[in-house]
Amino acid sequence: MNQLWFWWLAGMFAVYALLDGYDLGVGAIYLWLPREGDSRGFALAAIGPVWNGNEVWLIAAGGLLVVSFPRVYALGFSGFYLALMLVLWFLILRGVAIEFRGQLAQPLWSDFWDAGFGVASLALALLLGVALGNLVRGLPIAGGSFQGSFALLLNPYALLVGLLSLALLAWHGANYLRFKTDPPLQTRAREYSRRLYLATLFLAVVVTIYTYIAGYIGDFGSHPLFWIFPLVTLAGLALAAAAGRRRDLAAFYASMLVIAGLLGSAAATVFPNLLRSTLGSGDSLTIYNAASSPLALKAAFIANAIGLLAVIAYTYYIHRIFRGKVQTPGYHV
Amino acid sequence: MVFAARIQFAFTVMFHYLFPILTMGLGFFIALMSTLHLTTGDRRWDEAARFWARIFAIGFVVGVVTGIPLEFEFGSNWAAFSAYGGSLFGQLLPMEGVYAFFLESGFLGLFLFGRGRVGKWLHWAAGLGVGVGSLLSGYFITAANAWMQHPVGYRLDAHGQPQLVSFWAVLFNPFAGWQYAHVVNGALLAGAFVMAAIAAFYLLSRRHQEFAQNTLRLAVVAGCILSLTQLFPTGDLEGRHVAGWQPAKLAAMEGLYQTRAGAPLAVMGMPNSRNQTLLDPVYVPRILSFLAYGSFRAQVVGLAAYPRDLWPPVALTYYAYHIMVGLGTIFVVIMLAGAFLLWRRRLYRSRWFLWVLMLALPFPFIANEAGWMATEVGRQPWLVYGLLRTAQGVSPNVAAGETIFTLLGFMGIYAVLALLYLFLTARVIGAGPESGTHGGAAGGDEASHAAAIGEKSA
Numbered sequence: 001m002n003q004l005w006f007w008w009l010a011g012m013f014a015v016y017a018l019l020d021g022y023d024l025g026v027g028a029i030y031l032w033l034p035r036e037g038d039s040r041g042f043a044l045a046a047i048g049p050v051w052n053g054n055e056v057w058l059i060a061a062g063g064l065l066v067v068s069f070p071r072v073y074a075l076g077f078s079g080f081y082l083a084l085m086l087v088l089w090f091l092i093l094r095g096v097a098i099e100f101r102g103q104l105a106q107p108l109w110s111d112f113w114d115a116g117f118g119v120a121s122l123a124l125a126l127l128l129g130v131a132l133g134n135l136v137r138g139l140p141i142a143g144g145s146f147q148g149s150f151a152l153l154l155n156p157y158a159l160l161v162g163l164l165s166l167a168l169l170a171w172h173g174a175n176y177l178r179f180k181t182d183p184p185l186q187t188r189a190r191e192y193s194r195r196l197y198l199a200t201l202f203l204a205v206v207v208t209i210y211t212y213i214a215g216y217i218g219d220f221g222s223h224p225l226f227w228i229f230p231l232v233t234l235a236g237l238a239l240a241a242a243a244g245r246r247r248d249l250a251a252f253y254a255s256m257l258v259i260a261g262l263l264g265s266a267a268a269t270v271f272p273n274l275l276r277s278t279l280g281s282g283d284s285l286t287i288y289n290a291a292s293s294p295l296a297l298k299a300a301f302i303a304n305a306i307g308l309l310a311v312i313a314y315t316y317y318i319h320r321i322f323r324g325k326v327q328t329p330g331y332h333v
Numbered sequence: 334m335v336f337a338a339r340i341q342f343a344f345t346v347m348f349h350y351l352f353p354i355l356t357m358g359l360g361f362f363i364a365l366m367s368t369l370h371l372t373t374g375d376r377r378w379d380e381a382a383r384f385w386a387r388i389f390a391i392g393f394v395v396g397v398v399t400g401i402p403l404e405f406e407f408g409s410n411w412a413a414f415s416a417y418g419g420s421l422f423g424q425l426l427p428m429e430g431v432y433a434f435f436l437e438s439g440f441l442g443l444f445l446f447g448r449g450r451v452g453k454w455l456h457w458a459a460g461l462g463v464g465v466g467s468l469l470s471g472y473f474i475t476a477a478n479a480w481m482q483h484p485v486g487y488r489l490d491a492h493g494q495p496q497l498v499s500f501w502a503v504l505f506n507p508f509a510g511w512q513y514a515h516v517v518n519g520a521l522l523a524g525a526f527v528m529a530a531i532a533a534f535y536l537l538s539r540r541h542q543e544f545a546q547n548t549l550r551l552a553v554v555a556g557c558i559l560s561l562t563q564l565f566p567t568g569d570l571e572g573r574h575v576a577g578w579q580p581a582k583l584a585a586m587e588g589l590y591q592t593r594a595g596a597p598l599a600v601m602g603m604p605n606s607r608n609q610t611l612l613d614p615v616y617v618p619r620i621l622s623f624l625a626y627g628s629f630r631a632q633v634v635g636l637a638a639y640p641r642d643l644w645p646p647v648a649l650t651y652y653a654y655h656i657m658v659g660l661g662t663i664f665v666v667i668m669l670a671g672a673f674l675l676w677r678r679r680l681y682r683s684r685w686f687l688w689v690l691m692l693a694l695p696f697p698f699i700a701n702e703a704g705w706m707a708t709e710v711g712r713q714p715w716l717v718y719g720l721l722r723t724a725q726g727v728s729p730n731v732a733a734g735e736t737i738f739t740l741l742g743f744m745g746i747y748a749v750l751a752l753l754y755l756f757l758t759a760r761v762i763g764a765g766p767e768s769g770t771h772g773g774a775a776g777g778d779e780a781s782h783a784a785a786i787g788e789k790s791a
Contacts, residue, residue: 073419
């Protein structure tokens with residue numbers, strides 16, 4: 001049950017990265033979209049009706065973390081108090097920017113919110129990667145509390161993972177715009193997609209080598225199944241190369257595979273730890289010593305798995321209704 | 334640190350809660366108007382539903398972005414509590430996401446942007462999905478709170494940690510039942526007052542008269558019913574839960590220091606904990622005993638029966654509770670007067686009364702907040718009633734300075750949000766219901782919607 005929960009949580013965060021990832025990615029390249037032809041308006045229209053639902057995956061994953069591994073939730077969010085608040089403020093800025101931009105047809109107004117949306121998306125894509133990097137690297141935890149400082153979170157390894165996350169999500173966002181929009185925005189997105197693919201490829205190789213040399217890599221030897229994640233990543237990278245400049249939907253599937261593969265690899269690397277201590281393995285929070293009781297895990301699993309199946313069904317349905325290219329720019333209620 | 338953590342949580346949750354009050358309340362009426370439009374075919378209901386949906390949407394945005402911090406503040410400010418009770422009250426947090434937030438956010442997108450892409454009944458169902466989602470969200474969070482008010486479904490293990498024994502007991506905590514009904518009723522009542530206030534504003538400024546009259550009629554009829562059900566049965570029966578399970582809170586809410594049979598209800602008065610008396614009280618004899626226990630002779634336990642360190646902050650609990658009850662009574666008077674004027678066909682011309690309705694706008698929000706304040710402050714010193722004190726639940730490794738610093742940050746951000754919210758909402762009200770969908774995207778959808786209908790009928 002504990003292992004199941006570990007992979008379920010990893011899956012929840014992965015779905016969050018796949019879905020909110022593309023609208024974060026659209027935000028990350030947003031400030032470089034040309035003004036002519038109202039490209040920014042089309043980009044916003046492409047994510048407008050779905051971004052909020054995508055973000056709920058993060059909220060739901062957070063809720064599942066509380067009930068399954070309450071000590072990890074408690075230590076994680078109190079230990080990284082200032083970093084968490086920074087993320088929350090960027091989430092507020094980003095949500096408000098998307099929704100309020102279209103309320104007023106006034107250039108100064110939209111410029112302001114454009115900047116807010118772009119900056120907040122860039123920062124979030126980076127910070128989520130930094131957080132993941134720190135999870136893989138391990139943290140100074142002793143006696144159930146975090147012993148480090150805020151500055152420690154910005155170590156070189158975590159920053160590098162942050163850059164990878166930024167490049168990867170920006171690539172994912174560009175791929176989303178490729179199949180959701182028409183030229184000229186589509187042309188621009190294809191160009192960005194090509195460059196960001198190369199950046200992602202480069203950073204993924206660097207991070208993998210760094211992870212291996214620094215010894216953060218997990219126990220792949222005794223879990224042969226874990227090799228599936230690097231293989232998925234490679235498949236995604238290969239598919240992206242094969243998709244080339246024309247096959248837009250294939251490129252989007254490729255970035256999905258890469259995100260899923262890399263997150264899966266990261267999860268495999270830390271397994272069975274949730275918060276790995278750099279001060280000694282006895283201080284790590286694992287899926288066994290930080291878990292709720294078996295009954296609590298079972299109850300929460302059944303209660304939420306049923307609901308999530310329904311969510312997946314209607315989320316798929318809603319995405320189908322909004323399928324096809326975006327016809328009109330702008331996004332306002 | 335405890336104080337800083339409490340102030341920050343109180344500030345962020347109270348600011349946030351202003352918006353769910355509005356969206357839960359308006360959401361219900363929007364669904365009602367959409368239903369009336371589809372069943373009667375009267376396009377004025379459609380126009381009204383779309384107008385209120387524009388007001389709703391702006392509030393929804395602020396509600397969503399200010400709600401996200403709360404989900405994480407349990408961990409950041411109350412780490413010890415999260416580790417202690419996460420497997421119990423935490424059962425409800427993911428369910429709120431899975432069963433409520435997904436429904437709300439997914440179908441709001443469909444409702445606002447799906448016009449013309451889906452049939453009108455599916456569009457209606459999407460609106461209903463938003464309403465059901467927001468009501469469910471209210472239930473899960475009230476039930477999570479109920480576990481702190483009246484912990485159930487657990488046993489204490491050898492280490493004194495609560496362990497889940499019954500999921501169903503936690504999900505259907507009896508404390509949550511009437512509390513939830515009271516909370517939702519309060520939000521609906523606020524929705525009725527918002528509609529009445531804006532309609533009164535239009536009538537006073539002689540604009541959009543037909544829309545305003547229709548809206549005002551609906552608001553006054555609904556408000557009349559809701560202001561009564563706010564007191565009875567929901568408020569009354571929730572009060573009995575408090576009397577049964579949290580007698581110290583009841584004593585603080587009523588300013589009752591000495592245990593007595595046939596206790597009177599204090600309508601007014603100033604609690605003085607030093608002398609343990611209520612100064613300048615106005616009493617209604619024996620009513621408190623009757624309200625709390627259903628008998629005029631019942632004994633009501635006073636605060637003096639408890640050790641001082643188990644008293645909640647008496648003054649704050651007492652005043653918050655009395656503000657709520659006092660305002661609730663005034664709401665009944667206003668809405669009954671409105672119904673009377675409506676019956677006498679003078680409602681739309683009684684300018685003095687329209688002024689009253691317009692200026693009443695903030696007070697249902699104050700009453701809702703005051704009610705939660707009485708509930709939460711009255712729970713002190715407990716975080717989980719009878720099990721865990723608030724001081725024990727706080728994060729051990731977050732410094733007070735960090736919390737004060739981020740509290741100031743939240744205050745600044747929320748001040749800007751409040752200004753933006755008021756500015757944008759005032760614009761929508763200024764533009765009025767007849768402005769239709771302002772902007773190209775929605776207008777285009779509307780045209781294609783009309784075209785689709787034309788094709789079908791052709």
